[in-house]
Amino acid sequence: MPTHRPEPRRRSDVDFSASVVGLASAKVHDGSVTLIQAIGLRKVFRKPDKAPGIRGSLRHLVQRRYSEHVAVDSIDLSIAEGEAVAYVGPNGAGKSTTVKMLSGILVPTAGQVHVDGLVPHRARVENARRVGVVFGQRTQLWWDLPVRESLELLRDMHGIDRSRYQERLERFDSVLGLGDLLPVTARKLSLGQRMRADLAAALLHEPRVVYLDEPTIGLDISVKDRVRSFVRQLVSEGTTVMLTTHDLSDIEEICQRIIIIDEGRLVYDGNLQAVKDTHVRERTMSFELEDSLLGADQIAARLPGARVHLESNGRELAVTFDRMTLGARQVLSAVLAEVEIVDMHIDEPAIESVVRKVYAGQLQAEHGGATNSEPMR
Amino acid sequence: MRRTIRLYRRLLGAQVRATLEYEADFWIMSLSAVLVQGIGVVFLWAIFESIPEINGWRFWEVVLIYAFVVISEGLSTLFTQGAWTLAVTVNFGQLDALLMRPFPPLLQVLSSEVGFNGLGNLVLGIGLVAAAVRHVDFTWSPGRIALGVILVIAAAGVKIGLNLLTNCAAFWLRSPYSMFAFSMHTFGELARFPITIYGLGVRIAITAVLPYAFMSYFPAAAVLSDGTARLLGLLTPLVAIYCLWLGATAFRLGLSRYESSGH
Numbered sequence: 308m309p310t311h312r313p314e315p316r317r318r319s320d321v322d323f324s325a326s327v328v329g330l331a332s333a334k335v336h337d338g339s340v341t342l343i344q345a346i347g348l349r350k351v352f353r354k355p356d357k358a359p360g361i362r363g364s365l366r367h368l369v370q371r372r373y374s375e376h377v378a379v380d381s382i383d384l385s386i387a388e389g390e391a392v393a394y395v396g397p398n399g400a401g402k403s404t405t406v407k408m409l410s411g412i413l414v415p416t417a418g419q420v421h422v423d424g425l426v427p428h429r430a431r432v433e434n435a436r437r438v439g440v441v442f443g444q445r446t447q448l449w450w451d452l453p454v455r456e457s458l459e460l461l462r463d464m465h466g467i468d469r470s471r472y473q474e475r476l477e478r479f480d481s482v483l484g485l486g487d488l489l490p491v492t493a494r495k496l497s498l499g500q501r502m503r504a505d506l507a508a509a510l511l512h513e514p515r516v517v518y519l520d521e522p523t524i525g526l527d528i529s530v531k532d533r534v535r536s537f538v539r540q541l542v543s544e545g546t547t548v549m550l551t552t553h554d555l556s557d558i559e560e561i562c563q564r565i566i567i568i569d570e571g572r573l574v575y576d577g578n579l580q581a582v583k584d585t586h587v588r589e590r591t592m593s594f595e596l597e598d599s600l601l602g603a604d605q606i607a608a609r610l611p612g613a614r615v616h617l618e619s620n621g622r623e624l625a626v627t628f629d630r631m632t633l634g635a636r637q638v639l640s641a642v643l644a645e646v647e648i649v650d651m652h653i654d655e656p657a658i659e660s661v662v663r664k665v666y667a668g669q670l671q672a673e674h675g676g677a678t679n680s681e682p683m684r
Numbered sequence: 685m686r687r688t689i690r691l692y693r694r695l696l697g698a699q700v701r702a703t704l705e706y707e708a709d710f711w712i713m714s715l716s717a718v719l720v721q722g723i724g725v726v727f728l729w730a731i732f733e734s735i736p737e738i739n740g741w742r743f744w745e746v747v748l749i750y751a752f753v754v755i756s757e758g759l760s761t762l763f764t765q766g767a768w769t770l771a772v773t774v775n776f777g778q779l780d781a782l783l784m785r786p787f788p789p790l791l792q793v794l795s796s797e798v799g800f801n802g803l804g805n806l807v808l809g810i811g812l813v814a815a816a817v818r819h820v821d822f823t824w825s826p827g828r829i830a831l832g833v834i835l836v837i838a839a840a841g842v843k844i845g846l847n848l849l850t851n852c853a854a855f856w857l858r859s860p861y862s863m864f865a866f867s868m869h870t871f872g873e874l875a876r877f878p879i880t881i882y883g884l885g886v887r888i889a890i891t892a893v894l895p896y897a898f899m900s901y902f903p904a905a906a907v908l909s910d911g912t913a914r915l916l917g918l919l920t921p922l923v924a925i926y927c928l929w930l931g932a933t934a935f936r937l938g939l940s941r942y943e944s945s946g947h
């Protein structure tokens with residue numbers, strides 16, 4: 308039985324709820340409510356020390372030895388209602404372990420966690436009513452049942468009424484193309500189909516908080532696009548989303564904030580745009596020219612500090628510049644002053660380079676540039 | 685409570701439909717159950733051919749004990765077979781999905797499989813009771829019939845609780861096989877016979893430590909009115925509650941140790 312059970316709330320009561328949510332976790336912050344809060348979150352796994360082979364196993368039976376492995380090491384998180392946060396880090400960094408603690412699957416070794424006023428691993432059933440989780444690596448559908456049946460069982464568990472349920476199905480059908488999948492047994496779905504069905508299952512009850520752990524892993528481009536636009540819609544409706552992914556386009560298209568962890572420790576927590584501004588200042592504008600050009604020196608002279616590169620065919624020009632010292636408009640007018648252009652585009656800085664810097668240990672000491680980076684106590 | 689029962693039925697029903705996709709399975713499992721349990725009866729009969737009585741128990745009385753085992757086994761297989769999936773579920777981290785649904789995880793585990801062999805058990809068990817009551821000499825009254833029904837259900841509760849308790853070892857052992865629970869189940873098979881034939885150690889183990897004797901010997905004795913065993917037999921419903929509580933507690937403790945799997 309859950310020990311702590313605030314009144315169930317709907318999304319429409321949110322403003323009102325700021326004063327009602329359990330005091331343990333709620334805090335009004337810029338008029339928004341902190342939905343996910345973790346303080347000093349830690350998870351230590353005990354791994355058996357076993358020599359390989361049968362002899363090792365037998366010896367382990369007699370002489371049990373374990374070594375401790377710290378998967379998540381004192382992480383502080385504070386995520387406000389409606390935020391879309393990317394949770395990023397190399398393999399084995401502790402992302403999934405964090406998500407499992409936030410969703411109540413794992414009991415933390417130490418630290419506190421509150422989600423929407425509940426301690427997830429204490430009030431599991433109530434927690435499950437409010438959050439949705441998708442693990443890209445594993446299905447949550449009933450393996451031997453048709454998708455439709457899984458969804459109906461979930462509908463009964465959540466107590467969703469028929470007409471609402473129908474609306475949800477139609478919505479899932481239009482965005483995820485769920486209709487075709489309904490009669491198929493989960494076991495027979497392809498990866499992309501399974502992911503779409505899993506998303507529907509996790510979001511059927513319109514949870515306030517959604518954790519997506521590598522939801523686009525192994526999907527082809529068209530399914531990825533569908534998943535992304537679906538998640539973008541969720542965010543625009545005010546759902547709080549925490550997204551774990553290795554796909555940097557996922558992050559750029561969905562999230563405003565990025566949290567980077569490595570070896571179980573929080574390395575960076577900040578606003579995505581701010582991160583790009585501070586760490587990815589270079590931008591490239593590419594032009595296709597009307598007439599081929601012999602040299603680009605005159606353009607370069609107009610743009611001090613920028614690198615100008617002309618392809619050998621003389622018709623493709625690329626200008627790389629620091630976005631803090633030069634604006635796109637200045638670059639454009641400098642180019643137009645010298646040549647006629649047919650087409651142009653701007654390459655936005657990719658978050659990839661930031662993450663690379665972090666992985667290379669360059670960002671270790673830098674925290675901030677963010678609105679939500681300091682843990683709330 | 686009503687919602688809980690309804691959802692439990694829904695979950696089991698879904699498993700029934702999933703299993704019925706393989707119709708052959710249904711018949712093979714049901715028939716094999718009748719066969720396996722039937723062989724036990726033939727074995728009993730063979731023993732009683734050479735000795736008319738064991739510790740004061742005659743053939744048809746032992747058949748009644750046997751019927752208790754077969755029926756409680758049948759009920760637990762039919763309705764709570766999921767307990768036996770716990771080892772695999774825990775080992776492969778598949779409990780994750782159950783923990784994210786708003787229905788008690790324990791009930792989701794128990795209802796995650798339907799053992800159709802339970803049906804065969806029930807048919808055979810009821811047949812055995814019907815045959816036995818005609819041969820044992822006591823008079824049937826409505827009160828005694830009611831007592832019998834209550835005790836059969838309680839006996840099933842004992843079996844279900846003990847199945848759950850022993851299968852919860854999976855949370856500590858972390859092996860994908862239910863070896864421990866299966867050994868205990870095999871130990872519990874001793875309760876198919878009047879336990880007075882065993883030494884003191886076994887009797888204590890099967891009465892007080894893992895009280896498998898309460899799924900057969902004691903309740904059967906209570907129905908047949910047989911001295912102290914009868915008094916103990918009347919306690920079967922309490923023992924059932926105790927066993928179920930033990931199982932649920934083990935599950936709760938186990939869940940707090942659950943570590944999912946690395947992904």
Ligand SMILES: Nc1ncnc2c1ncn2[C@@H]1O[C@H](COP(=O)(O)OP(=O)(O)O)[C@@H](O)[C@H]1O
Pocket residue numbers: 352353354376377378396397398399400401402403404405943944945946947
């Ligand atoms: N159930 C588990 N038992 C033991 N070790 C685990 C378990 N789950 C994860 N780990 C270990 O914890 C570390 C973090 O894992 P995980 O959170 O899955 O990383 P990520 O999702 O960032 O790739 C890894 O070293 C992994 O091997």
Ligand SMILES: [Mg+2]
Pocket residue numbers: 402403404520947
């Ligand atoms: Mg992971």
